[in-house]
Amino acid sequence: MIRNSKFRVGYLERPMHPDFLTAIEAAQTCELVQLKLADGIDEIIRELSECDGYYVRASRDELPLPLHLGQELLDKLPNLKVAATYGAGYDTIDVPACSSAGVAVCNQAGGNAEAVAEHALAFMLAILKRIPECSAAIGSGTAADRSAFMGRELHGRTVGIVGLGHVGTRTAAYMRAFDCNVLAYDPNIDAETAQERGAEKVELDDLLARSDILSLHCPLTSETRGMIGTEALAKLPKGAVLVTTARGSIHDEDAVLAALQSGHLSGAGLDVWEKEPPAADHPLYRHPLVISTNHAAGVTGESRARVARMAAEVFCEAGAGRVPPRLLNPEIAERVAAALKDSAAARV
Template structure:
């Protein structure tokens, strides 16, 4: 007899045998589906005892409608899709996987940073167009003379510091939640946003999406950037006002960008595609085969733990 249904929502995986086999072994029925509205969510998962959520939005109405659900686990480090307060008010625990892809995202950020600043893709396009001339891309500065500004010094931000410090020694960091000892231990300079906007040649975003960080890169903040920096975002698309960034890239206020996440994703504005001074990747910074396996198994494991009456390993804060 089944112990109830565990549902995976808005997944991107071709093969769900990992979840199917584990649920069967634990005595649960497994189902999977996609939804884009509250009604669709409840139609697919309304009778679930547990949900593995990849990209579905959990609103207060959804939380109230999940009468049997004990737990929702997000297969990722961000949980802004889920109204945690509403879930817990309705007896639903919320879990996530905060550290499954730290190396992958840090590597991706460093890769984008170097590729954009060294104008590697522009060289590549020129060669494909039959133009063998390093000067076509314009001036390129020596990286170890540049100042890097990081916004956010969590797990990924700290890994970026450790990986990039040999290449760019001068690193300014804004993170209002850390004490001065953390900055000193990593050999970086604590700074406020104004200092980063005024002094950084490269700005890399590693902050969660909150009301305070929404559009932290805006028309107003872009106008304050004196060094015409390169901007890297492997965190959350809504940290950047995309229209403001497009305007800044077109005008030269921002020299270039490496962007893995968009507020409009998967829709990419034509004006962004037309730019020569940007590298775009499809929310891929997290991905490796190892990271995918880890986040799927850990999210499902926490779902089963909570249903079994055990505390989750990674409850959302």
């Protein structure tokens, strides 16, 4: 087969936002290859095997398992040089396996930070002010006693943030606006950096013991999977609130349910789930002290357009023979640079 002179980028069904298509077309360095589920997995993989780039959906349950970028799929993609996720998350990609294969992996970290931080703040306020409970009581005709819905103020509370990256930093800024005491656990930054981002760096056990509100903003990795389970939740003060807009599987759903049922947690805002969307009869979804959304924190028009343009930038840079931004495996940057340079030269 004669390969096209442009850098070929495969994507499944549709991009995150039309701005991805617009930006790619304007750069004129890439050819887009739409992969359709109706054609079947085998045909998708055959088409993808002729691509230089793979635009990978970041939500686990929205991407068929055979199209998760792990070793099995990598073995079938001899031309792949760059994989970029739809958003900040990258748990549909095996980064070490990509590194071994010489494939650059990039995410769009920071692109949806504003939207996700706002969502976390909305969870906190709605839970503390008991807004869903009040609304339900009005609908059922049982809202006559206002004192039955005594709320709490966010102002002055201690908020523990796990993961002080883009979203965690924006969340910390919102917390400071409410004069909250902000603690942060993030092994990837030092105390000075945490302070610059508006938080006091502490160890996880200390954060848990002191936090009125626990807000999760870390990626799902082998280290964070199951991090917030029975033992961790027990260290929170009685009446604490859990908020997560990070990834499902970081918190143990059974442990969260038990903590709510015992009264140890006074509420939870859950945007991410072990399986998405959660089943309609999921006990957490049906619990009166839980506010549920389906991985929707970053789903705003503004953030989707932004992350789509960021992803387009990744492929446009690669198509021009340059190492793309936001490399998650920088240890192979030189290897990637050489491969992209050679590829660009061969297409001239």
